[in-house]
Amino acid sequence: MAELGRAALILTLGLSLYALVAGGAAAALGRRRLALSARNALVASFFSTLVATSVLVAGFLRDDFSLAYVAGHSSRALPLPYKISAFWGGQEGSLLLWLLVLTAYSALAVWLARKRARDLVVWVTPVLAGIAVGFSWLLVAVSSPFDTIPAAADGNGLNPSLQNPYMVAHPVFLYLGYVGLAVPFAFAMGALLSGRTDERWIVTTRRWTIVAWTALGIGQLLGAHWAYQEVGWGGYYAWDPVENAALMPWLAATAFLHSVMIQEKRGMLRVWNVTLVSLAFCLSLFGTFLTRSGVVSSIHSFTQSAIGPWFLGFIVVAVVFSVTMIWLRLPQLRTSARLESLVSREATFLYNNLLLVALCLTILWGTAWPILSEAVRGESVVVGRPYYDFFLRIFGLPLLLLMGIGPLVAWRRASLRGLVRVFAWPACIALAVGLVLILLGSGSSIPGLVAYTFSAFVLATIGQEFVRGTSGRRALTGESVPTAFGRLIGRNRRRYGGYVVHASIVLLAIGVAGSSAYDSVVEGKLARGQSLAVGDYRLTYRDLTEREGANATEIRAVLDVRRGGDSLGTIQAGKNAYSVEQQVSNEVGIRSDPLTGEDLFVIAEQVNDDGTVFFRIFVKPLVNLIWLAGLVFVLGSLITLWPDAREERRLATRYASERERTERTATT
Amino acid sequence: MIALSVAAVLAVFLLYTSLAGGGTPSVSPSELASKTGEVSLAGRVVGSPTGDPHGAGMRFVLQDIEGNQKQRVAVLYKGSVPDLFRTGRDVVVTGTQRADGTFVTTPGSMITKCPSKYQAAKS
Numbered sequence: 001m002a003e004l005g006r007a008a009l010i011l012t013l014g015l016s017l018y019a020l021v022a023g024g025a026a027a028a029l030g031r032r033r034l035a036l037s038a039r040n041a042l043v044a045s046f047f048s049t050l051v052a053t054s055v056l057v058a059g060f061l062r063d064d065f066s067l068a069y070v071a072g073h074s075s076r077a078l079p080l081p082y083k084i085s086a087f088w089g090g091q092e093g094s095l096l097l098w099l100l101v102l103t104a105y106s107a108l109a110v111w112l113a114r115k116r117a118r119d120l121v122v123w124v125t126p127v128l129a130g131i132a133v134g135f136s137w138l139l140v141a142v143s144s145p146f147d148t149i150p151a152a153a154d155g156n157g158l159n160p161s162l163q164n165p166y167m168v169a170h171p172v173f174l175y176l177g178y179v180g181l182a183v184p185f186a187f188a189m190g191a192l193l194s195g196r197t198d199e200r201w202i203v204t205t206r207r208w209t210i211v212a213w214t215a216l217g218i219g220q221l222l223g224a225h226w227a228y229q230e231v232g233w234g235g236y237y238a239w240d241p242v243e244n245a246a247l248m249p250w251l252a253a254t255a256f257l258h259s260v261m262i263q264e265k266r267g268m269l270r271v272w273n274v275t276l277v278s279l280a281f282c283l284s285l286f287g288t289f290l291t292r293s294g295v296v297s298s299i300h301s302f303t304q305s306a307i308g309p310w311f312l313g314f315i316v317v318a319v320v321f322s323v324t325m326i327w328l329r330l331p332q333l334r335t336s337a338r339l340e341s342l343v344s345r346e347a348t349f350l351y352n353n354l355l356l357v358a359l360c361l362t363i364l365w366g367t368a369w370p371i372l373s374e375a376v377r378g379e380s381v382v383v384g385r386p387y388y389d390f391f392l393r394i395f396g397l398p399l400l401l402l403m404g405i406g407p408l409v410a411w412r413r414a415s416l417r418g419l420v421r422v423f424a425w426p427a428c429i430a431l432a433v434g435l436v437l438i439l440l441g442s443g444s445s446i447p448g449l450v451a452y453t454f455s456a457f458v459l460a461t462i463g464q465e466f467v468r469g470t471s472g473r474r475a476l477t478g479e480s481v482p483t484a485f486g487r488l489i490g491r492n493r494r495r496y497g498g499y500v501v502h503a504s505i506v507l508l509a510i511g512v513a514g515s516s517a518y519d520s521v522v523e524g525k526l527a528r529g530q531s532l533a534v535g536d537y538r539l540t541y542r543d544l545t546e547r548e549g550a551n552a553t554e555i556r557a558v559l560d561v562r563r564g565g566d567s568l569g570t571i572q573a574g575k576n577a578y579s580v581e582q583q584v585s586n587e588v589g590i591r592s593d594p595l596t597g598e599d600l601f602v603i604a605e606q607v608n609d610d611g612t613v614f615f616r617i618f619v620k621p622l623v624n625l626i627w628l629a630g631l632v633f634v635l636g637s638l639i640t641l642w643p644d645a646r647e648e649r650r651l652a653t654r655y656a657s658e659r660e661r662t663e664r665t666a667t668t
Numbered sequence: 669m670i671a672l673s674v675a676a677v678l679a680v681f682l683l684y685t686s687l688a689g690g691g692t693p694s695v696s697p698s699e700l701a702s703k704t705g706e707v708s709l710a711g712r713v714v715g716s717p718t719g720d721p722h723g724a725g726m727r728f729v730l731q732d733i734e735g736n737q738k739q740r741v742a743v744l745y746k747g748s749v750p751d752l753f754r755t756g757r758d759v760v761v762t763g764t765q766r767a768d769g770t771f772v773t774t775p776g777s778m779i780t781k782c783p784s785k786y787q788a789a790k791s
Contacts, residue, residue, distance in 0.1 A: 161751075233748070358678050370694060381691040382708055525722060575751075585751050605748050606722055614722040616748065 002067060005055035005146040008048045012099065013136040015045040019129035027122045027193070035122045039110050042129050046103035049136075053100050056093065056145055060086055066151035069093060075157035075580050077551045085168040086158045091292060091307070092145035094171065098288070099135040101179040106132065109183045109208060116652075117187075117204045124190035131182055134314050143307050157580040160552070166226035173219030174246055178284040180212025181249060184256070185281035185322075188274045192325040197270060197332045202260045203651060207641055209260075213253045214637040220246050221630040232586030232603050234521070234618045236626070239388040244367045245287030248360050252280035255356035258349050258406075265411065266346060270333040271326065272353070278322035279357075283364070285315045290367070341413040348406040352399060359395040363388065393447050397454060400509055403502050404458035407495075408465070425464055430457035448517030455506045455513075462499045462506075469496075491646075493639050500636030507629035511597070514622025523605075523616040535619040537600055538562045542570070544611055552576040554587070557604045557613045561591060573602040573615070597624035692762060696732045698739035700765060708762045709771060711741065713755050721749050730771075733758050742769065747776030 023038030025031070056069070060083045065071040073086040073093070087093045106128040110121050139145065161167075184205040191201035223243070224236035237243060256276040262269045289311035326333070339346055366383045373381040408422045433456035434449065442449050466485070469492075473484040489496040522534045531540035540560045547554050556574035560567065573589035589602040599620045606614040695703055697711045711730030719726045725746045731737045743761060753759060759780050763773035 232751070357675075361675075361678065369691065373691075380694040382694045383691040387691070523722075583751070603748075606720075 002146040002148050005052045008052035009139050011048040012045045013140050015041045016129045016132035020126050023126035039125050043107040046107040049100050049103045068147040068149045069145045071152050071155045075155040088171045092143050101175050120190045123193040124186045127186040127189045160578045160585045164230050166222050170222040173215045177212050177216025181281045181284050183208040184277050188277045192329045199263050216250045232588040241367045242291050244363050245290045249280045249283040251360040255353045259353050266337050268337045282318050343414045345409050345411045352402045355395045355399045362391040400454040404461040426457050426460035429460040445517035448513045451513040455510050458506050497636050497639030504629045504632035507625045511625035515620040519620045521618045525614045527612045534617045552578045573604040597622045599623045697730050697741040698732050698736045710760045712758050741771050743771045745773045750780040752780035
């Protein structure tokens with residue numbers, strides 16, 4: 001079986017190499033049949049990668065411990081779902097997943113765009129093939145998942161902290177996002193290579209960007225929720241290099257999603273857009289490099305491995321290639337459109353972009369600082385949480401405010417009267433909310449108060465948009481409220497889907513501000529019968545239980561929870577001792593309040609032999625809004641992604657007329 | 669142009685904040701002697717830890733992860749101990765070295781560096 005897997009990977013390497021060389025030659029020389037064959041090779045490389053993937057999955061399912069990778073990441077006792085997720089539990093499997101997603105996306109992207117953007121696809125094929133060559137080379141020559149060993153009786157098992165449903169889904173979503181950014185990147189490069197620098201590459205890849213961006217966002221939220229529930233330190237984001245690695249491309253992609261609208265509508269920011277998409281893609285490579293090379297110490301650090309230098313090489317190639325292409329095409333990318341006013345839709349989108357990129361670059365700076373300071377000062381310096389929190393506040397809070405302002409400001413030039421008409425109500429609501437919050441005592445944290453006030457403002461603008469849109473439709477058509485509301489969204493999916501996404505980001509901001517600025521914590525060693533008070537909760541340690549689970553011994557402390565005079569039942573927190581993996585993991589107890597979104601979070605830090613337990617207990621207000629934000633985020637993305645026949649027809653006529661025009665100019 | 673100038677200002681600003689303040693030097697046990705003030709110390713746990721981290725404090729010894737493994741530092745640690753802490757594991761703690769040579773940590777500052785989170789130890 002291992003031979004089949006290896007052969008399939010070599011085939012992928014060969015096919016993608018062919019697609020790169022033949023595709024490049026075909027595009028440069030204008031050979032249509034050769035280009036078609038290169039495209040087919042790229043599509044075929046997906047199927048050969050699929051074969052390699054199936055071989056490895058089969059290895060896990062059959063407990064084939066003659067495969068070193070399976071022996072290293074699985075065991076007979078491992079439950080079935082985790083046998084499958086153990087596939088991406090290690091480096092080689094993760095790389096294979098990268099390649100599978102990349103070839104799947106590539107095949108689908110060139111296939112879907114073959115008619116509408118044929119001249120682009122010719123150039124996109126070799127770019128995507130080039131990326132696939134890099135990854136399949138790693139899997140064939142440097143880090144093969146199909147290395148064999150004398151079969152062991154049992155495997156080493158999967159790291160216990162990965163035995164969690166979130167860890168089944170989290171890496172997959174992250175990779176769908178990371179790798180997905182390769183598609184808009186390849187189309188941007190295709191546009192530059194072919195010299196067709198109009199906004200067509202943006203229109204063709206709009207959905208790809210949103211899919212990748214949504215997946216990356218979901219992946220990170222899943223990771224955060226996993227850290228919150230499983231790692232057991234009471235937080236969900238630690239500004240760790242590996243976490244930053246996923247956040248940076250997401251921020252760059254967020255900036256890109258906004259700035260492309262300006263190019264679509266006004267033809268501006270062309271250089272900026274190709275730069276942003278290159279940045280996003282290079283950051284996703286950098287993220288993979290960070291996690292895989294061990295150059296920066298991280299809670300997540302992986303074994304130092306041989307693929308670090310290769311990745312560095314990839315990044316250098318990607319950066320040099322994109323910078324060169326942008327440089328060469330600068331004359332074609334220049335536009336005559338100018339910013340007419342500093343108070344306009346374009347301008348606010350530009351501010352949004354600057355803030356997002358600034359936030360992204362400060363995170364990059366902090367993440368890379370240990371390496372840079374080592375090179376400059378000879379000692380490695382780590383920047384901590386205060387650095388990141390500071391920049392999150394000074395860039396993030398204005399971003400939050402702009403989210404309310406940007407979508408409502410007029411294009412080109414906004415008038416004062418227009419601004420007053422649009423923002424009078426939201427501003428009043430925000431101020432009122434701010435005052436009420438001060439009276440309620442939220443002034444204990446100024447950034448928290450500002451975040452809440454801005455959140456109220458943005459939610460008010462979004463609410464106002466839905467109300468005005470619906471009543472406008474009703475006045476025109478006389479439809480009922482639900483019909484008008486539904487059709488309003490249905491007819492303007494991008495706009496109202498965008499509002500829903502904005503609302504989810506506001507929920508996220510409220511959740512983050514609530515749980516970080518207004519949380520409380522107590523800790524202490526308790527004997528049975530003793531209790532601790534935190535916030536308005538009172539917890540009494542009742543009993544210690546021990547039972548044998550499927551692959552671990554589960555020790556749990558049971559606590560009674562009371563709030564005010566009411567009993568809220570019990571909560572359990574403890575530790576699992578995994579026998580095969582010889583490791584202990586914290587199992588925290590969480591009680592969520594569905595009405596207020598508040599969590600009571602109990603960690604049994606240390607279980608002593610005499611039955612006493614050292615507890616650490618948090619109250620985290622509003623933290624559940626973060627997870628709710630994830631659902632709203634998906635809903636909003638789905639609305640913007642949903643196929644729209646009217647839009648398709650409009651685009652089709654637009655490109656048909658453009659093609660006629662270019663063909664006419666070519667003949668004259 | 670606006671974008672470029674803002675980026676330039678930002679870069680200078682970042683350079684300034686990073687060089688002037690903030691950030692703790694990251695050192696190995698053998699480099700510790702030359703440092704004063706707060707540092708983050710990365711090393712491998714040798715011998716067995718003793719004491720209660722939630723009481724008087726837990727004591728353990730760190731040596732360099734690679735290279736010069738002769739220099740050892742005694743560490744006094746209080747606060748939460750990550751699941752992965754064990755003899756032979758690599759950890760990072762933040763704190764200062766006392767005159768008697770003991771490295772006193774900031775409570776709760778320990779981070780474990782698993783040999784690899786996703787990779788079982790090669791034995």
